[in-house]
Amino acid sequence: MPELQYHRGFGNHVNSEAIAGALPANGNTPQRPPYGLYAEQLSGTAFTAPRAHNQRSWLYRIRPSVMHEPFAPYSPPRVVASFHAHSPEIEATPQQLRWDPLELPNAAALDFVDGMATLAGAGDSQTKDGLAVHVYCCGQSMHRKAFYNSDGDMLIVPQQGALRIRTEFGTLDVPPLFICVVQRGIKFSVDVVGLEEGAFARGYICEVFKGHFELPELGPIGANGLADVKDFQTPVAAYEDVDEEWTVVNKFMSGYWQYKQGHSPFDVVAYSGNYVPYRYNLVNFNTMGSISYGHPDPSIFTVLTCPSDTPGTAIADFVIFPPRWLVAEDTFRPPYFHRNCMSELMVNLAGVYDAKESLKGGGFVPGGASLHSMNAAHGPDAETHKKASAAELKPMKVGEGSMAIMFESAYQLATTRWAVLESGKVQSDYWKAWAGLEKHFKPPSSA
Ligand SMILES: O=C(O)Cc1cc(O)ccc1O
Numbered sequence: 001m002p003e004l005q006y007h008r009g010f011g012n013h014v015n016s017e018a019i020a021g022a023l024p025a026n027g028n029t030p031q032r033p034p035y036g037l038y039a040e041q042l043s044g045t046a047f048t049a050p051r052a053h054n055q056r057s058w059l060y061r062i063r064p065s066v067m068h069e070p071f072a073p074y075s076p077p078r079v080v081a082s083f084h085a086h087s088p089e090i091e092a093t094p095q096q097l098r099w100d101p102l103e104l105p106n107a108a109a110l111d112f113v114d115g116m117a118t119l120a121g122a123g124d125s126q127t128k129d130g131l132a133v134h135v136y137c138c139g140q141s142m143h144r145k146a147f148y149n150s151d152g153d154m155l156i157v158p159q160q161g162a163l164r165i166r167t168e169f170g171t172l173d174v175p176p177l178f179i180c181v182v183q184r185g186i187k188f189s190v191d192v193v194g195l196e197e198g199a200f201a202r203g204y205i206c207e208v209f210k211g212h213f214e215l216p217e218l219g220p221i222g223a224n225g226l227a228d229v230k231d232f233q234t235p236v237a238a239y240e241d242v243d244e245e246w247t248v249v250n251k252f253m254s255g256y257w258q259y260k261q262g263h264s265p266f267d268v269v270a271y272s273g274n275y276v277p278y279r280y281n282l283v284n285f286n287t288m289g290s291i292s293y294g295h296p297d298p299s300i301f302t303v304l305t306c307p308s309d310t311p312g313t314a315i316a317d318f319v320i321f322p323p324r325w326l327v328a329e330d331t332f333r334p335p336y337f338h339r340n341c342m343s344e345l346m347v348n349l350a351g352v353y354d355a356k357e358s359l360k361g362g363g364f365v366p367g368g369a370s371l372h373s374m375n376a377a378h379g380p381d382a383e384t385h386k387k388a389s390a391a392e393l394k395p396m397k398v399g400e401g402s403m404a405i406m407f408e409s410a411y412q413l414a415t416t417r418w419a420v421l422e423s424g425k426v427q428s429d430y431w432k433a434w435a436g437l438e439k440h441f442k443p444p445s446s447a
């Protein structure tokens with residue numbers, strides 16, 4: 001397959017032409033755009049959003065998006081609409097949860113749209129606040145089917161199997177250890193690449209109902225570090241001029257609809273704007289940590305954040321745990337015991353996570369996930385605690401060949417019935433990870 005081309009950078013105003021001269025020389029809406037193209041604006045923020053936050057793109061396409069048949073219902077498989085605790089689709093629990101790698105029956109026969117299942121969420125797409133976390137399992141490419149989400153932006157994190165994502169803005173290759181963001185309203189189509197017969201791709205999606213992902217502030221870290229602006233990549237414009245029947249599926253108010261049209265939705269010959277999809281290679285992350293003592297909070301590993309209206313508090317922080325050196329002196333080095341006022345949904349993408357070394361009986365295995373809800377006590381398992389309390393504190397590299405991720409949210413994540421009761425993947429003995437923690441207390445008088 002040909003190597004795809006990208007524009008580098010984050011938050012840029014990108015001008016991209018699949019045919020030179022396809023962007024208007026002056027203004028966005030000339031009387032007759034070049035080459036007989038139609039001009040169409042896609043807004044990512046209110047027209048009136050402050051300039052620093054305003055996002056929109058102009059698409060110059062063979063036919064305008066409006067040229068399609070009426071909407072008809074589409075049966076969504078396992079995507080949940082309401083996250084209220086008493087909704088019949090919800091099974092809320094304060095219990096620490098861990099899942100074996102999630103799977104769907106018949107995953108090899110499903111495409112990305114039909115292979116999505118909601119794990120947990122909060123809030124409401126109608127009032128544009130909150131988030132949902134989904135898993136996808138798919139063995140089929142979408143072919144002449146496209147999808148767009150009117151409910152939120154989607155941060156897609158492949159765990160197994162490479163994806164090739166065609167969008168209105170061009171095509172992105174997104175293998176495991178890359179992530180991509182496809183914003184609200186952008187039509188895209190997911191192809192699975194290089195799968196063996198009967199296999200399926202798996203990954204996780206963080207859907208934010210409000211706002212957009214942005215780079216975290218760096219504060220005293222300075223102008224450089226964590227995810228670098230130059231490492232984000234946006235596809236170059238690419239178009240298909242084919243007149244054949246396509247189905248476009250739309251997630252709208254958490255329901256699904258579909259329409260037919262007689263041409264490819266990927267007919268954008270040129271685009272100009274800052275509302276654009278992008279990908280990022282997690283391996284490029286510049287990981288920071290303590291070089292004296294102590295265990296910094298994992299916010300230091302934030303790749304992207306979707307802020308809420310409360311300063312410093314996210315609808316979703318996207319955090320990663322890459323391979324890194326630990327050198328801190330007189331420090332218990334793995335994650336500490338803690339009770340967070342945020343919800344922590346983690347996924348192990350590859351290798352061994354340093355707080356959960358015990359793989360006996362399954363553990364936090366690649367493809368698996370965990371949820372530590374608001375105030376739910378958690379931390380290193382008994383085996384990790386024992387080992388790390390006695391370890392010689394020489395510089396050590398942790399997580400060689402591994403990558404775990406976390407979606408951390410200020411909202412209370414309500415788990416779905418599917419995730420808790422029907423998936424069959426909940427580890428009912430997860431609580432035992434901590435049951436073996438020994439009592440070491442020795443008050444001075446008994447010493
Ligand atoms: O729970 C977890 O494993 C994630 C996590 C890691 C860490 O180093 C500190 C706090 C935290 O929540």
Ligand SMILES: [Fe+2]
Nearest residue numbers: 338344372378
């Ligand atoms: Fe945690």
